[in-house]
Amino acid sequence: MHDIRAIRADAAAFDAALVRRGLPSISADILTRDGERRTAQTALQEKQARRNALAKEIGQGKRKGEDTASLEAEATALRGEMEGLEKRAADLDAAIKAILEALPNTLDPEVPDGPDETANVELSRQGEPRDLGFEPKQHFELGEALGMMDFATASKLAGARFTVLRGPLARLERALGQFMLDLHTERHGYAETIVPSLINAATAYGTGNLPKFEEDLFKTTDGRYLIPTAEIPLTNTVAGDILNEKQLPIRLTALTDCYRSEAGSAGRDTRGMLRQHQFRKVELVSIVHPDQSVDEHERMTRCAETVLGMLGLPFRRMLLSSGDTGFSAARTHDLEVWLPGQQMWREISSCSNTRDFQARRMNARFRSADGKTVAHVHTLNGSGVAVGRALIAVMENHQQADGSILIPDVLRPYMGGLERIAAA
């Protein structure tokens, strides 16, 4: 959510930010409504002040046994005048809010301009795609040959875009989640958290998922939503709060199932378990002082990179372009892992600094250490990392010529010491 005072202070900068998002300049329209709202509000407040004075006078008069009929008549008349002004101020306020809440976050100056992911910029790379010495298979070919990845049964149970995993492959998915959680809690300072998988509308609004992107969510019969990411409940844990500056930074992590309708992605990634209605993800969320969000964004991205490095997966860090950066983010780093079977880099983590955009929507603030000022916190979120896609990446990168899969060292303690997944 944008700050109306910032728009008043520098309308040109606001419009320029919208242009970068491919949107028309609308500051003039907003400021016109804002001016009308303030005029109506000021007039209303003057009448409220008069009403309050009259009410006090009437109270005191009645106490003394005086006749207050004429005062009461004036107050009654005043009430009629106030109704129109009150409605006008409220309507304008709602109209301005409706405009502002549909606008995406302002982009970081370093974000490259471009229409879509083709304009993303590679910032760094760790590990290189290597020649396996044989024709690499895709994860679903490997999984089905092992008899441990079953799309037909999943389809029978639920439909397209679901997967049934069995045996050691199912355990590998569990191992990945445990490994990531242990890493982030023991080494990276994130507090392990269990959150609801169902959220109400206010919570989805706070992170920017509502009202614009409702079609991406699964909605329950009682009006709640299945979480598409733990970012939403984790970030909203501080909604409405005024935190003490000493509490910052707050770092939270959770392993949850994520549910996405994948509306609008028909036909994309239909084979395998790359794009599912349900997948597991370890999420990282940081609530920080505004001065710290840039550093925290780098730190968070490195926490996610550490996971991939320890799993022996080649990856690169991308800075998303203006056209590919999400609604709530000011700047996003995607981590793309190399998939030998696909011969492609695929997103496995996305780390975003939303600055105060989400904090404004959910009214999450902190009081300065000296107790004098209250300001919005900055919030960041990142995948640390997507478990289902990590499973794919491990399978494809550590596949052997015979179709077995070598288990990375760091996962073996979570696999009961198993070193290799092979067909039974």
Place this chain on the structure above:
RNA sequence: GGAUGGGUGGCCGAGUGGUUUAAGGCAGCGGUCUUGAAAACCGCCGUGCGUGUAAGCGUACCGUGAGUUCGAAUCUCACCUCAUCCGCCA
């Protein structure tokens, strides 16, 4: 699902129609005292919006939304939510 009782500032908590300008306490901030700290004492101390160069002034907010009234934290209605008990249940 049924019954009952609640929701007041960062926290606790008083307040059943009119000097409430929401008491009091805790926490926090500043100060006095002290070598320093603690204690004690003194002062400050909710959020948003409007207005103003500013100091300030005004206004709204007591779970949310409507309503009654000249006037609502207080009365009415609906909803949300929490607690406890009963029922059911992993």
